Amino acid sequence: MVTLYSAWYCPFAQRAWIGLSHKKLSFDYVEIDPYDKSADWMRLSRGTGQVPVLQRQAVGLDAAVVVPDSLRVLEYIDAAFRGQGPDLFPRPPAARAEALYWTDFPARKIIPYMYRALKAPLGSEAGAVALRAMADGLATFSAAMSPQGPFFSGAEPNAVDIAFAPFASRIAIILSHYRSYTVPLSGDVWQRYAVWLQAIQQSSLLSATQGDSATYDDRLVAFYLPYSKGGGQADVTVAA
Ligand SMILES: N[C@@H](CCC(=O)N[C@@H](CS)C(=O)NCC(=O)O)C(=O)O
Structure with missing residues (x-):
């Protein structure tokens, strides 16, 4: 199960959202107000307080992970879901x-x-x-x-x-x-x-x-x- 914490207007979050959609991965989209620094949000975002954050539960041998930062999310989903949908980064x-x-x-x-x-x-x-x-x-x-x-x-x-x-x-x-x-x-x-x-x-x-x-x-x-x-x-x- 993959969850994307995002804000509809955020261009950084949109990168992660596009990456997930382009690879046709199934995910839950959760709209967050990143400027509301609740304790839960700060914990979930690993202290960044910024969208996007991608959360994935453990699946088989794949460990659970929480990935803040838009470019790191693109790298993670490319590596974790190789062969599912188009590659985001070239392999060579x-x-x-x-x-x-x-x-x-x-x-x-x-x-x-x-x-x-x-x-x-x-x-x-x-x-x-x-x-x-x-x-x-x-x-x-x-x-x-x-x-x-x-x-x-x-x-x-x-x-x-x-x-x-x-x-x-x-x-x-x-x-x-x-x-x-x-x-x-x-x-x-x-x-x-x-x-x-x-x-x-x-x-x-x-x-x-x-x-x-x-x-x-x-x-x-x-x-x-x-x-x-x-x-x-x-x-x-x-x-x-
Ligand atoms: N370097 C970050 C920037 C993310 C970012 O600036 N997100 C904004 C919304 S567009 C945010 O969450 N702002 C809340 C804050 O800075 O308090 C990334 O690429 O993910």
Whole structure:
């Protein structure tokens, strides 16, 4: 029995949710308010107080485990459920190391700047600096994609796509809404990004994890309103 503790709006939790759905694993989804630091939640999350947390009961020779952190959840389910649904990470060690590098990359070069751009006052120099840094990160990420595509490493999505898709979705929905930001379109690198984003949006990766799709964008915009005024979670602006 696998349980995912998640919050519907959380892009980190969405990574784990997408991973489980993409592998077609059966799991219980439990919606949690991670900001309510109850003793039970702190114990369950092993002191992190953050979603996602994946909990699995012992099965046969597989020990029970509690895995906090979105990327660690992707690694765990890939290893624990090999052969069930698509692999999330490639098996050859060099390709796997490369995929791990690019799953980590957004937390260092894109995500903190996305949040800084959203939190900085509209029209501010700090906001413009953050958007430029985010675009640099996006361009580097896009330049590393397989030329054939449409996904990061080729015809099928893998953990790199899953780790970044929730943030690409927020750049498209939230930064466009609050900061009138659109990703550039001209030039090979940006065309490659557009092909990737379209493949992600046309796949079931995001839609399987968005609840009622008719209201999703509006719900997400409402959730990020405090961020657009400089509030919301603080640690997301810090580069990993
Ligand atoms: N590095 C963590 C970040 C998770 C995270 O920041 N989750 C947020 C919600 S989007 C959370 O639980 N925040 C509660 C808090 O920080 O108090 C991961 O990748 O799982």
